[in-house]
Amino acid sequence: MSIEERRKKVVIFRHLYGFVGGGEMLTSSFVKAFKRMGYDVSIASVAKFKKDDTEKYLDVDLNGIKVYSIFPKYIPFLGIYQRLISHHALRKAIEKERPDYLLVDYQFYKPILKTKKKYNFKLIQYIHFPEAIYIEDFKNVYDPEKVKLFREDQREYMGKYFENWWWSFYFKVYVKLAKRIFVDDPFEYADYVLANSEYTAEAVHALYGKMPEVLYPPVETEIFKKFSLPYEERQNAVVMIGRIAREKRHKIVIDAISRTRSKPKLKIVGGLSPADEPYKSEIERFAKEKSVEVEFHINVPREEVAKEAGSSKVFVHATEGEHFGIAVVEGMASGTPVIVHRSGGAYYSIVNKNKFGKSFETVDELASEIDMFMEDENEWKRYSELSNKRAEDFNEQKFYEKVYKLFGS
DSSP states (O other): OOHHHHOOEEEEEOTTBTBOSHHHHHHHHHHHHHHHTTOEEEEEOSBOOOHHHHHHHHTOOOTTOEEEOSBSSOOOSSTGGGGGGTHHHHHHHHHHHOOSEEEESSSOOGGGHHHHHHHTOEEEEEESSOTHHHHSOGGGSSOHHHHHHHHHHTTTTTGGGGSSHHHHHHHHHHHHHHTTTOOSOHHHHOSEEEESSHHHHHHHHHHHSOOOEEOOOOBOHHHHHHTOOOGGGSEEEEEEESOOSGGGOHHHHHHHHHTOSSOOEEEEEEOOOGGGHHHHHHHHHHHHHTTOOEEEEESOOHHHHHHHHHTEEEEEEOOTTOSOOHHHHHHHHTTOOEEEESSHHIIIIISTTTTSSEEESSHHHHHHHHHHHHHOHHHHHHHHHHHHHHHGGGBHHHHHHHHHHHHOO
């Protein structure tokens, strides 16, 4: 019997699908992969989303995809708290679809474990980064010292929850509530445990003493190659791709550019949620203070993302403790030399400790690397070739092949 005749079913969960970010792009890649294998695919999310816009921004065909949600539209309040009620959307999808597989990318699924037992589906947990790093007490983990290091590494990434008493209180209450529905050990309940990078896999191992299988998020490299320009035709510009959110540290890059000799402009390309509008205004004010030209490309189609990446001379990813960094691969696929913060999955798993790109820790160091690529055409070409080569390790075909190997039989 063929895959089409069997019509297996999968429910894929993303708590706020429809926004433009790495997690949403990965969800779209899983949708494509399971559709290619002949599955009936459903999406569970906290809020409904506009299919037409999502198809355009995330380059995915949602025709025939069923959506199960709690709210009729996105509510821009208590964002992380909405994760704590998302199991209601999951349960609705499971009871209606009776899937063969359920794919989740968080650890707050304790309320659906009885449902799993009832309907006997396989549970796939994909880990962007283990929430337990922020939640578990050190005494309950496999390697407390390593967990402490990972938690410290993530402090900047989670920075806004430590910047004042209100956000600290907001996060402490969230953690307290999360513990009630938190799965202590994913290896005990999930049939498959996957991680997005070696960095994340090591964090999981520090918590549980077991290693998940690494499945890199893919990039549609061909569209970025299509718009890749040679050095002499590129703008004197630095490009940053990703959600426009505080943890992406755009102000660090603006500060670095203000210290360069080459004085490139900064192009910020990515999704912006209503909750982050004040942060965008903060970027604009800071850029004006530093006399740095900033150009925003917000919630644009994938083709425009590729055009901006392929017409800039340097790609910078300033996030500290990034879990993977799909935007870094996009920069590489456009043939653009990349500079990443010397931490996290972007540094260890993608740039591979400076083998395929440059890294920085201080603002002055970043300014120096930007000037090097702006002014030295030979070095630019050398790292452009390395970017192109490395990007192919994360292309869609390799992702599809691994997903088929795991779930295609």
